[in-house]
Amino acid sequence: MPETAIISEVAPRDGIQSITGAPVTTEQKIALIRACYEAGLRRMEVGSFVSPKAIPQMAGTEAVLAACKQMPGLEATVLVPNRRGFEAALAHGADRLGFFMSATAGHNKANLNRTREESFAELAALVRDTPKGTLIRFNLSCVFHCPFDGVVPEAEALDWVERIVALDPEMEIALADTTGNASPDQVNRIFRHAIGAWGHRFAFHGHDTYGMGLANVMAAWEAGCRVFDSAAGGIGGCPFAPGATGNVATEDVVWMFRRMGVATGVDWNRLLVAADMAASIPGAVPGGRMRAVPAARQAA
Amino acid sequence: MPETAIISEVAPRDGIQSITGAPVTTEQKIALIRACYEAGLRRMEVGSFVSPKAIPQMAGTEAVLAACKQMPGLEATVLVPNRRGFEAALAHGADRLGFFMSATAGHNKANLNRTREESFAELAALVRDTPKGTLIRFNLSCVFHCPFDGVVPEAEALDWVERIVALDPEMEIALADTTGNASPDQVNRIFRHAIGAWGHRFAFHGHDTYGMGLANVMAAWEAGCRVFDSAAGGIGGCPFAPGATGNVATEDVVWMFRRMGVATGVDWNRLLVAADMAASIPGAVPGGRMRAVPAARQAA
Numbered sequence: 163m164p165e166t167a168i169i170s171e172v173a174p175r176d177g178i179q180s181i182t183g184a185p186v187t188t189e190q191k192i193a194l195i196r197a198c199y200e201a202g203l204r205r206m207e208v209g210s211f212v213s214p215k216a217i218p219q220m221a222g223t224e225a226v227l228a229a230c231k232q233m234p235g236l237e238a239t240v241l242v243p244n245r246r247g248f249e250a251a252l253a254h255g256a257d258r259l260g261f262f263m264s265a266t267a268g269h270n271k272a273n274l275n276r277t278r279e280e281s282f283a284e285l286a287a288l289v290r291d292t293p294k295g296t297l298i299r300f301n302l303s304c305v306f307h308c309p310f311d312g313v314v315p316e317a318e319a320l321d322w323v324e325r326i327v328a329l330d331p332e333m334e335i336a337l338a339d340t341t342g343n344a345s346p347d348q349v350n351r352i353f354r355h356a357i358g359a360w361g362h363r364f365a366f367h368g369h370d371t372y373g374m375g376l377a378n379v380m381a382a383w384e385a386g387c388r389v390f391d392s393a394a395g396g397i398g399g400c401p402f403a404p405g406a407t408g409n410v411a412t413e414d415v416v417w418m419f420r421r422m423g424v425a426t427g428v429d430w431n432r433l434l435v436a437a438d439m440a441a442s443i444p445g446a447v448p449g450g451r452m453r454a455v456p457a458a459r460q461a462a
Numbered sequence: 463m464p465e466t467a468i469i470s471e472v473a474p475r476d477g478i479q480s481i482t483g484a485p486v487t488t489e490q491k492i493a494l495i496r497a498c499y500e501a502g503l504r505r506m507e508v509g510s511f512v513s514p515k516a517i518p519q520m521a522g523t524e525a526v527l528a529a530c531k532q533m534p535g536l537e538a539t540v541l542v543p544n545r546r547g548f549e550a551a552l553a554h555g556a557d558r559l560g561f562f563m564s565a566t567a568g569h570n571k572a573n574l575n576r577t578r579e580e581s582f583a584e585l586a587a588l589v590r591d592t593p594k595g596t597l598i599r600f601n602l603s604c605v606f607h608c609p610f611d612g613v614v615p616e617a618e619a620l621d622w623v624e625r626i627v628a629l630d631p632e633m634e635i636a637l638a639d640t641t642g643n644a645s646p647d648q649v650n651r652i653f654r655h656a657i658g659a660w661g662h663r664f665a666f667h668g669h670d671t672y673g674m675g676l677a678n679v680m681a682a683w684e685a686g687c688r689v690f691d692s693a694a695g696g697i698g699g700c701p702f703a704p705g706a707t708g709n710v711a712t713e714d715v716v717w718m719f720r721r722m723g724v725a726t727g728v729d730w731n732r733l734l735v736a737a738d739m740a741a742s743i744p745g746a747v748p749g750g751r752m753r754a755v756p757a758a759r760q761a762a
Contacts, residue, residue, distance in 0.1 A: 309757075313721075343757075345721035346680045372758070373714045373751030374721075377677040380646045384684075407751075414673045421613075421645035421674075451673030451707075457609075457643075458672070 164425045168205060168389045169412060170365060171198045173440045174226070175207040175241060176409055177397035179219050181445040188222035190443060192229040197436035198394055199233045202428040203412070206230075207260060207391070208238045211247035224254045231255070239299050243274070248288050252296070259292060261285045262301040265322045268310025269303060269340065282325065289329045298333035300326055301367065305337040305352060306344030316348070320355055327360045335364050336391060339378055342371030342407075346381035353385030365389035368410045370396060370449050375410030376418055383424075390415055394433070395440030396449025411450020413437045417458060430461055464725045468505060468689045469712060470665060471498045473740045474526070475507040475541060476709055477697035479519050481745040488522035490743060492529040497736035498694055499533045502728040503712070506530075507560060507691070508538045511547035524554045531555070539599050543574070548588050552596070559592060561585045562601040565622045568610025569603060569640065582625065589629045598633035600626055601667065605637040605652060606644030616648070620655055627660045635664050636691060639678055642671030642707075646681035653685030665689035668710045670696060670749050675710030676718055683724075690715055694733070695740030696749025711750025713737045717758060730761055 174195050178186050195208055208230055209223030223240060230238035241260040242248045251259055263281035264270035270278045285300070292298055304311075305319045319337075326335055337352060349366070356364050366382035368375050368391070379390055392415045398408020416428045434453065441448035452458050474495050478486050495508055508530055509523030523540060530538035541560040542548040551559055563581035564570035570578045585600070592598055604611075605619045619637075626635055637652060649666070656664050666682035668675050668691070679690055692715045698708020716728045734753065741748035752758050 341757075343721065345718060346677075347722045370751070372717060372755055373711075374676055374718055376674055377646075377680045377718065380677045380680065411673075417672060418645060418674055418677065421643065422647045451670070455672055457641075 164423055166388065166425045167383070167419050169203060169415060169426050169428065170205040170207065170239075170389060170391045171203045171394060171412055172207040172367075172391045172409055173198070173393035173395060173397055173412070175209055175220070176391075177393040177395070177440060177446070178443070179210065179217060180398055180408070181219055181443065183445040185221070186219055186443055188225045191222070191226050194394070194436065194439055194443070195226065195230060196233070197432070197439050199236055201432035201436045202426075203436075204235055204427065205237045206239065208240060210241035210243070211250040212241070212243050227254050227256060237297075242288070244284065245288065248291070252293070256296070258297040258299060259288075260299045260301060261288060262303060264303040264308070264340075265319045266304045266308035266311040266314055269308045272310060273303070278322070286329055289333065298330065299336060299365075300329070300333050301336045301338055302326060303338045303340045306339050306348050307341045309341050316352060319352060323356055324360070327363075333363070334389065336367045337364055338367035338391075339369055342369030342375065344368070344374065344378050346374065346377040349378045349381040350385050353382045353387050357386045362386065362388065365391060367391035369398070370407050370410045370414075376414055379410060379415055379418065393440065395437040395446065395453065397440050397443070397446045399447030399449055407449030408447060409449075411437065411452065413452040414450045417452050434459065464723055466688065466725045467683070467719050469503060469715060469726050469728065470505040470507065470539075470689060470691045471503040471694060471712055472507040472667075472691045472709055473498070473693035473695060473697055473712070475509055475520070476691075477693040477695070477740060477746070478743070479510065479517060480698055480708070481519055481743065483745040485521070486519055486743055488525045491522070491526050494694070494736065494739055494743070495526065495530060496533070497732070497739050499536055501732035501736045502726075503736075504535055504727065505537045506539065508540060510541035510543070511550040512541070512543055527554050527556060537597070542588070544584065545588060548591070552593065556596070558597040558599060559588075560599045560601055561588060562603060564603040564608070564640075565619045566604045566608035566611040566614055569608045572610060573603070578622070586629055589633065598630065599636060599665075600629070600633050601636045601638055602626060603638045603640045606639050606648050607641045609641050616652060616655075619652060623656055623660070627663075633663070634689065636667045637664055638667035638691075639669055642669030642675065644668070644674065644678050646674065646677040649678045650681040650685050653682045653687050657686045662686065662688065665691060667691035669698070670707050670710045670714075676714055679710060679715055679718065693740065695737040695746065695753065697740050697743070697746045699747030699749055707749030708747060709749075711737065711752065713752040714750045717752050734759065
C-alpha cells in the first residue's frame with residue numbers, strides 16, 4: 163500500500179479571489195472546479211459566503227455550491243467569515259464550512275478588522291452552533307510569518323493552535339504559511355509539535371512566494387501532515403506585487419508526491435488541463451514550475 | 463554558534479556554459495565572479511579546461527583563474543574533463559580541480575562519450591596523479607535521476623559513490639541532481655546513507671527544473687550535508703528547452719538558510735547585485751524566486 167496524501171484544491175477560492183479587473187464568472191469557476199474534479203481532486207475550497215461588495219470575485223458562491231453538489235464524492239468547502247456568512251452557507255446546504263483567523267495580531271487586524279480574541283470568540287460560537295453532520299475546516303493564517311509582525315514566536319502560534327483544538331475534537335485545522343516565508347525547519351517543528359500533542363488533524367496551507375513552497379510541503383509531510391492545500395496553476399498571486407506568487411501549485415505538489423511514490427488519486431494529464439485552465443483565467447497570476455517543464459508534459 | 467552552510471557558487475561555470483548565442487567575455491565572467499566574491503561567496507566553480515571548440519563559453523579560463531588569484535580567500539575550482547585539461551589546469555596554477563562523471567550509463571555516454579568504467583578509470587588515474595596540496599572536487603552527475611535512464615536505483619548510485627570514496631580519503635564528493643527531478647525523500651536517503659557510511663565529505667548539487675530545488679537542498683541539509691552548489695540568478699537553464707531552468711538559485715538557497723538561522727557568510731544585498739548581474743547576461747535563462755520578491759529587496 164503506498165502512502166497517501168490528500169490534496170485540497172483551493173484555486174476556485176483562494177486562487178480566484180485575488181484576481182482583479184474582469185470578474186471571474188460563475189461559469190468559469192464551475193468549469194475550473196469540474197476540470198479539477200475530472201483530474202481526481204475530491205476536496206476543494208470552492209467559494210466564500212462574503213459580501214460581494216467586499217470581495218466581488220466571490221459573488222455567485224450559491225450557484226457554485228449547487229453545481230458542486232452534482233459532482234459525486236466532491237467535498238466542497240465554503241469559507242464563512244462571520245455569522246451572516248455561516249447562516250447563508252447552511253441555508254444553501256454547504257457540507258463543509260471554512261472558518262479563518264490569524265495567529266498574529268497584525269494580520270488579523272488588517273484582514274478581519276478584529277483582535278484575535280474577538281475573532282476567536284466569534285468563531286468559537288460558530289463552531290458550537292454548527293449542526294451535527296456539517297464538517298468544519300478551521301484555517302489559522304500566519305502561523306509562521308506575518309507581513310506585519312514578522313516571524314511568529316512558536317509558542318505564541320502553538321497557543322492559538324491549542325485553543326482552536328479545544329473547540330472541537332474532530333474538525334480539521336489548517337496551519338497556513340500565508341506569506342510563503344515560513345522556513346522548512348519551522349514548519350517541521352510546528353507540525354511535529356501539533357501532531358504529537360493533538361493527533362493527525364492538521365493540514366498545511368502553503369504559498370510559494372519565496373520559492374520555499376515545496377520545501378515546506380515536504381517539511382510538513384516529514385512531520386506527519388497528510389493534507390495539503392494547493393492551487394491548480396499556482397494562482398493566487400497578487401497583481402499589485404510583482405513576484406508575489408500565490409498558493410503552492412497543485413501540479414508541483416502532485417509531481418513531488420508522484421516522484422516519492424505517494425498516492426494522491428490525481429490523473430496527471432488531466433491535472434495539467436485544470437492547471438492550464440486556472441493559469442489562463444484573465445487577470446490570474448500563475449505560479450508553480452511544472453506547467454513549464456517539457457518532460458512533465460510527456461509523462462503519463 | 464549558529465550552524466553553517468557552505469555555498470559553492472557555480473554560475474561562472476555551470477551557469478554560463480549553457481548560454482548560447484553571444485559569447486560571454488572573460489571580462490563579464492570576472493565581473494560576475496567579483497560580484498559574487500564581494501557578496502561573501504568564497505567557493506566558486508569558475509571555469510573549465512576544455513577545448514574551446516567543444517565548449518566555446520569556457521574559453522579564457524586561464525585568464526579567469528588568474529583574476530581569481532587576486533581575490534584573497536577565494537577557493538576557485540576549475541573543471542577538468544580529461545588528462546589534457548588536468549595538465550592545463552595544473553600548468554595554470556589551479557588550486558582545486560573538479561572531476562566529473564555520471565552515475566548512469568546513459569548520461570555518461572551522452573555527456574562524455576564513455577562508459578562509466580572508462581570514465582572512472584581515467585579519473586582514478588587523475589586523482590592518483592594530483593599533486594599534494596591541490597584539492598579535488600569529484601562531481602557525480604545523475605545520482606538520482608537521468609534524462610536517459612530515468613530514476614536511478616539507489617544501490618547502483620551508492621555503489622558508484624563507494625568506489626569514488628575509495629579513491630581518496632579527503633576529496634569532496636558532490637552528489638548531483640542533474641535533471642532537477644530528484645525527489646526529496648530520495649535525496650535524504652542517499653545523503654543519510656553516504657554520510658553515515660563515509661562521513662561528512664559530500665556536497666549537494668541541485669537544479670530547480672521541477673521546482674524541487676529548495677526541497678532537495680533541505681532534504682540534503684536534514685541528512686547532514688553542509689555544502690551546496692548553487693548559481694546566482696538561478697542561471698544554467700537550457701534555451702532550447704523552455705522551462706528547463708538551471709541550477710538552484712544561490713539567492714533562494716541563502717534566503718532559506720537565512721530564515722533558518724543558518725550562517726552562510728553572504729551579504730544579502732550584495733548577493734542580489736550578483737544575482738541580477740548573472741540574470742542579465744545576454745542569453746542567460748534565469749531562474750529562482752527571490753530576485754522577484756519585493757519584500758526581499760528591502761531586507762537588510
